[in-house]
Amino acid sequence: MDETFLATVVAAHGRSYEISRTIPWHEPPWHAVTRGKRHDYACGDVVEARATAPGQAVIERHQPRSSLFWRADGVRQKLIAANVDQVVIVTAVEPPFSSELVTRCLVAAEHQGIEALIVLNKCDLKDGLDAARARLKPFLAAGYRVLGLSAKRDVAPLEPLFAGKRSLLVGQSGMGKSTIINALVPEARARTGEISRALESGRHTTTEARLYPYRQGWIIDSPGLQTFGLAHVPLEALEACFPELRPALGECRFRDCRHDAEPGCALRALAERGAISPERWQQYRRIRAELEALARRSATGR
Numbered sequence: 460m461d462e463t464f465l466a467t468v469v470a471a472h473g474r475s476y477e478i479s480r481t482i483p484w485h486e487p488p489w490h491a492v493t494r495g496k497r498h499d500y501a502c503g504d505v506v507e508a509r510a511t512a513p514g515q516a517v518i519e520r521h522q523p524r525s526s527l528f529w530r531a532d533g534v535r536q537k538l539i540a541a542n543v544d545q546v547v548i549v550t551a552v553e554p555p556f557s558s559e560l561v562t563r564c565l566v567a568a569e570h571q572g573i574e575a576l577i578v579l580n581k582c583d584l585k586d587g588l589d590a591a592r593a594r595l596k597p598f599l600a601a602g603y604r605v606l607g608l609s610a611k612r613d614v615a616p617l618e619p620l621f622a623g624k625r626s627l628l629v630g631q632s633g634m635g636k637s638t639i640i641n642a643l644v645p646e647a648r649a650r651t652g653e654i655s656r657a658l659e660s661g662r663h664t665t666t667e668a669r670l671y672p673y674r675q676g677w678i679i680d681s682p683g684l685q686t687f688g689l690a691h692v693p694l695e696a697l698e699a700c701f702p703e704l705r706p707a708l709g710e711c712r713f714r715d716c717r718h719d720a721e722p723g724c725a726l727r728a729l730a731e732r733g734a735i736s737p738e739r740w741q742q743y744r745r746i747r748a749e750l751e752a753l754a755r756r757s758a759t760g761r
């Protein structure tokens with residue numbers, strides 16, 4: 460067989476993939492491998508593939524991407540999804556979520572020009588609901604949409620937000636991403652897990668990214684995140700990934716301002732006036748320090 464065709468990556472398991480010629484699919488997805496050591500494809504990628512046997516293919520290359528959502532820690536990079544219009548960051552009343560991880564996902568989305576939406580799931584758990592809401596306030600203040608719901612009871616508020624879009628669900632383990640998928644796409648049957656079990660085993664219930672067709676678009680479910688390195692975001696692009704800081708971009712007295720203790724720092728002035736919440740400012744400072752350390756390491760050859 461020597462037929463090449465275009466297909467969308469619908470599942471990514473390490474170096475092997477499932478690809479489909481149409482979304483939604485009218486035939487089972489094909490199993491695909493890559494050439495050599497290449498595995499820089501992500502769920503949502505449109506790829507050129509060559510059939511090797513019935514239902515089996517080799518991926519040759521991917522088409523240009525409209526966006527790429529990924530993380531990198533300076534050593535390794537992990538592609539999560541390509542061609543995404545909207546990243547939906549799923550948090551929950553329980554287990555506790557990391558606000559910094561939410562910020563890191565937002566930075567990765569902003570850097571790629573991907574729209575973002577924050578979901579607070581498990582709003583049926585009344586104990587802890589107010590505290591969780593309070594922890595999301597800084598994101599509302601920054602202009603992000605925050606939607607509270609209970610995936611176990613009703614996901615109707617999400618339906619219009621997903622229709623016709625290419626969306627990615629991300630977040631920590633146990634927040635309910637796969638539960639949302641199952642509620643929206645009844646035939647999905649994504650595995651969901653008891654929190655205690657997932658935490659005890661230190662493993663996540665969802666182990667690979669998978670794409671589900673949904674109303675003229677699609678939704679990708681992804682494995683729970685624990686860390687989110689932003690080594691791929693250039694230091695000078697970081698401030699612009701915080702909407703609250705944008706009014707002060709380029710306004711610092713010194714052009715090489717590190718926004719630390721420099722006189723005339725416009726970003727710090729914003730923080731002092733409360734235009735960015737103390738939490739988000741601290742997160743910005745930590746991410747910036749991390750990117751500075753990476754830059755120093757690569758300048759000195761480690």
Ligand SMILES: Nc1nc2c(ncn2[C@@H]2O[C@H](COP(=O)(O)OP(=O)(O)OP(=O)(O)O)[C@@H](O)[C@H]2O)c(=O)[nH]1
Pocket residue numbers: 580581582583584608609610611612630631632633634635636637638639650651652653654657662663664665666681682683684
């Ligand atoms: N009370 C309550 N529990 C929920 C709700 N949504 C999900 N859960 C529970 O939360 C647990 C984790 O849900 P999953 O959907 O597996 O979480 P996940 O985000 O996909 O986790 P990973 O795949 O490990 O990243 C399961 O026991 C779900 O039944 C909800 O709205 N309310």
Ligand SMILES: [Mg+2]
Pocket residue numbers: 636637638650651664665680681682683
């Ligand atoms: Mg899951």
Ligand SMILES: [Zn+2]
Pocket residue numbers: 711712716717718719721723724725726727
């Ligand atoms: Zn400054």
